[in-house]
Amino acid sequence: MTHDSTAPSRLPPTTLNVDLGERSYPIHIGSAVMGTAEWLAPYLAGNQVLVVTNETIAPLYLERLRLGLPDHLEVRTLVLPDGEEYKTLEQVSRIWDALLEAGFNRRCTLIALGGGVIGDMVGYAAASYQRGVAFIQVPTTLLSQVDSSVGGKTGVNHPRGKNMIGAFWQPKAVLIDIDTLITLPSRELSAGLAEVIKYGLIRDSDFLGWLEANMQALRGLEPDALVSAIERSCRLKADIVAEDETEQGVRALLNLGHTFGHAIESHQGYGQWLHGEAVGAGMAMAAELSHRLGWLDDAQVARCNALIASAGLPLEAPQGMEADDFLERMRLDKKNLDARLRLVLLESLGKACVFDATPSDMLQALLEEFPRR
Amino acid sequence: MTHDSTAPSRLPPTTLNVDLGERSYPIHIGSAVMGTAEWLAPYLAGNQVLVVTNETIAPLYLERLRLGLPDHLEVRTLVLPDGEEYKTLEQVSRIWDALLEAGFNRRCTLIALGGGVIGDMVGYAAASYQRGVAFIQVPTTLLSQVDSSVGGKTGVNHPRGKNMIGAFWQPKAVLIDIDTLITLPSRELSAGLAEVIKYGLIRDSDFLGWLEANMQALRGLEPDALVSAIERSCRLKADIVAEDETEQGVRALLNLGHTFGHAIESHQGYGQWLHGEAVGAGMAMAAELSHRLGWLDDAQVARCNALIASAGLPLEAPQGMEADDFLERMRLDKKNLDARLRLVLLESLGKACVFDATPSDMLQALLEEFPRR
Structure with a gap:
């Protein structure tokens, strides 16, 4: 399934730059920003890429996202369970395990494909893996597109409170593909x-x-x-x-x-x-x-x-x-x-x-x- | 037991400033820098203090350190097992649990009393608690005094590699009390x-x-x-x-x-x-x-x-x-x-x-x- 078969690409993406000095990054917003290398490849730190998503999003958009990753890359994927109850240190540990099993080094890039839970966990995993590696946000819910795209807040919940463990860590880029909202429950x-x-x-x-x-x-x-x-x-x-x-x-x-x-x-x-x-x-x-x-x-x-x-x-x-x-x-x-x-x-x-x-x-x-x- | 009974206070501490812009901090080096509020109290972010140490160091120096913490503070202590094999995410989670059980907020301060393992773990716990709180290093081994005092590296080991999970996080101050070397194995x-x-x-x-x-x-x-x-x-x-x-x-x-x-x-x-x-x-x-x-x-x-x-x-x-x-x-x-x-x-x-x-x-x-x- 390619992007073009499900939603017409009518708009060139709009780009907003978040100005944070050395940590500045672009937000590309539009239709069909997933699925082509144009909006993804420039922000990869090296050849090693781990895409993290959840069980709801994987069947809908994982293949489309991978079309935007050039063939010469070493791409791994990790599919986590869906839901706020899985926003835990245990799930973040699974991301670290996957990175270490793959032997990924400090120049790897994590891609968060999903809503706010996935974005927060992948961001925190990136902040702490080998003391900090690159990550890219591909938020697939309206809430995460307008909230998690800016601010650098990452983290997980603790039984005693929400977002108690985490870090401020900025993405290299945020890709907001509005086509993903087609499958979002109203x-x-x-x-x-x-x-x-x-x-x-x-x-x-x-x-x-x-x-x-x-x-x-x-x-x-x-x-x-x-x-x-x-x-x-x-x-x-x-x-x-x-x-x-x-x-x-x-x-x-x-x-x-x-x-x-x-x-x-x-x-x-x-x-x-x-x-x-x-x-x-x-x-x-x-x-x-x-x-x-x-x-x-x-x-x-x-x-x-x-x-x-x-x-x-x-x-x-x-x-x-x-x-x-x-x-x-x-x-x-x-x-x-x-x-x-x-x-x-x-x-x-x-x-x-x-x-x-x-x-x-x-x-x-x-x-x-x-x-x- | 007070400091004066075990080692004469002959030297005023020497202070070295580590220049990192907004994240600059002092290293105070000398005899008897533990045990008085002079070298500790200025670096506390608020009234909530968690001292983390290990089973070897606690009986030797925990009481002396606490003499340097003014009475009006809310001070908790956590004693972890001693050894590199305990430099794990599981032990860091115990620090987070202790902070949350105590209801500590973003203005709390962690104090790492021990060698490199304690310093690395407490630093990482501080980096990630509520996305970053203050910590003070009180290194008690020569190795941690000359190595971990500078550089901001914090973290834990993973079964697949040393120091694979961590963050760069700077202390508010480092207190090096050379009297602690008296009990260090040669x-x-x-x-x-x-x-x-x-x-x-x-x-x-x-x-x-x-x-x-x-x-x-x-x-x-x-x-x-x-x-x-x-x-x-x-x-x-x-x-x-x-x-x-x-x-x-x-x-x-x-x-x-x-x-x-x-x-x-x-x-x-x-x-x-x-x-x-x-x-x-x-x-x-x-x-x-x-x-x-x-x-x-x-x-x-x-x-x-x-x-x-x-x-x-x-x-x-x-x-x-x-x-x-x-x-x-x-x-x-x-x-x-x-x-x-x-x-x-x-x-x-x-x-x-x-x-x-x-x-x-x-x-x-x-x-x-x-x-x-």
């Missing part, structure tokens, strides 16, 4: 759109307007709309990360909806609510709290909620999850240094802020009164 | 002296002369001599690392004696020959090969050998280890990219070079003819 497409909306809410009111006008095109997988939304999301994230590599200031804004969202994911059990669904509800909660603080008016809250709903995302918290269930988990969030409760809220649509002094009775009331589904 | 002291001699051989003929004059003082643990030798060794290594952080050029010179030495260690089984002993014999082999290439004369080889012997190190390869045993293992060395055999040899005493074109018949003859013990 629920996961919506989950990815939550992060896209987030970028508009925290920094870019123009983009919010564009999203309102183009949400149906995005959900219909129209290529121009997808490339535009992905590029703008990656650019917004890249600007924020460049301002704050160490995550002490503005980068915290990327957590809009995430403190509430993580509490929902953790209470429901990971995998019940998708991350993006929890973030969607979490953004609605942040908007409502911003309203109670007098920052957003009724019309702004309604507009925010309409956009979240139009992406197919929930506007309610889970049935049966009490205020105390939220508070207990929000205080465990690893961004709350020394147990201080820090929330990202909205000063206006398109402008977020970190607020350290949320009145606890106001938060308590919100958590009690917010609608449940 | 065989391990000699092993540490192998690396000290190495620095002289590769870059500093003046230091070689100083070592010839002071070897007995060093083996007798005279404080002034120890501080001088450790400082000069760290400075020489720091200069080399600063010139070549990515280990493509001059940093390779640090492997003088190591390609032969790793082959000996691996053939004999790790732990039979100490690393420094194997490096001692390996340096003698490198000197002999340099002689056969016409670079060193008889007198230079004799001088080199006399210095190695005066440190209590072997001048012979292991009995029963054949030329083929060497060649097989030397080709596996991870510094030999693409299986090319690269050796560090001596142009003169005090000047090493990387030689990629060792005539194979000359190497074969050396390996067959070199004395065995």
Whole structure:
């Protein structure tokens, strides 16, 4: 199966450069960026390549990706199980075992073909193999395309917390082939759109307007709309990360909806609510709290909620999850240094802020009164 | 037990700064640098401290180290088994488990109290905990004081190779308390002296002369001599690392004696020959090969050998280890990219070079003819 038989190559890829000095890298976004050597071969460190993917993605895209790897290379593949529950040190060890069994040296290249779990694990495996080797991200979900492509965060979960073991490690390139979204379940497409909306809410009111006008095109997988939304999301994230590599200031804004969202994911059990669904509800909660603080008016809250709903995302918290269930988990969030409760809220649509002094009775009331589904 | 009861505090510590831009750090070298807050407290990132040591060092120095940690801190300790065979991902996972059980956040500090194995593991644990936290090295063997204090190499062994999993991660400070050498077995002291001699051989003929004059003082643990030798060794290594952080050029010179030495260690089984002993014999082999290439004369080889012997190190390869045993293992060395055999040899005493074109018949003859013990 070649690419051309499944999706017409109508668009030349758009390239966005993530500027990180010596560690700068390009993100190529478009249709048919997988499957030709043009967008992959320039970023290989040597002749040894390990492609890591999962059991869901392998039958769909592994062959297509391999068409982009020149014949003279020594290419190995490793297929891991699919799912957040496999984002563990044990699975990363399997990547190291495969590299050592193949006798790969410091000039090898790892390619991560899959969603955020694969990208995070392969990135961490690359960061630690022989103290650091090259890797290339080929994200196949909208969420990983707009979130993991920028920022250099890699790692695995620990039984006591998500992403507790990891490293900052930048890829040599990111290839975003929008054709992979054809096979993405629509629920996961919506989950990815939550992060896209987030970028508009925290920094870019123009983009919010564009999203309102183009949400149906995005959900219909129209290529121009997808490339535009992905590029703008990656650019917004890249600007924020460049301002704050160490995550002490503005980068915290990327957590809009995430403190509430993580509490929902953790209470429901990971995998019940998708991350993006929890973030969607979490953004609605942040908007409502911003309203109670007098920052957003009724019309702004309604507009925010309409956009979240139009992406197919929930506007309610889970049935049966009490205020105390939220508070207990929000205080465990690893961004709350020394147990201080820090929330990202909205000063206006398109402008977020970190607020350290949320009145606890106001938060308590919100958590009690917010609608449940 | 306080420090003063076991060794008089005669010397104010000497401080060497390792210049790495934002990641610069000091090395404090002297008597009684452990046990007072003066040399430790300034480098703690926050109030949470995990001291990691091993079963040999804990009863000797853990209490003394803790005297240097102010009372208001939250201090935990973790005691790991002693030995190279425990330099594994499994033991590093125990460090991560301890950090998470204690609920330590990104502002915690790890302290590595022990030799190279503890330092490498704690450094890697720090590099990967929540994508990187602070750590302080308190090396208690001469080898780790002159080798691991500079360079930022951290990691663990894999069944298929030494140091295959790891990261480059710099400490916030290194505290070298020479009083810890009082309890070091003399065989391990000699092993540490192998690396000290190495620095002289590769870059500093003046230091070689100083070592010839002071070897007995060093083996007798005279404080002034120890501080001088450790400082000069760290400075020489720091200069080399600063010139070549990515280990493509001059940093390779640090492997003088190591390609032969790793082959000996691996053939004999790790732990039979100490690393420094194997490096001692390996340096003698490198000197002999340099002689056969016409670079060193008889007198230079004799001088080199006399210095190695005066440190209590072997001048012979292991009995029963054949030329083929060497060649097989030397080709596996991870510094030999693409299986090319690269050796560090001596142009003169005090000047090493990387030689990629060792005539194979000359190497074969050396390996067959070199004395065995």
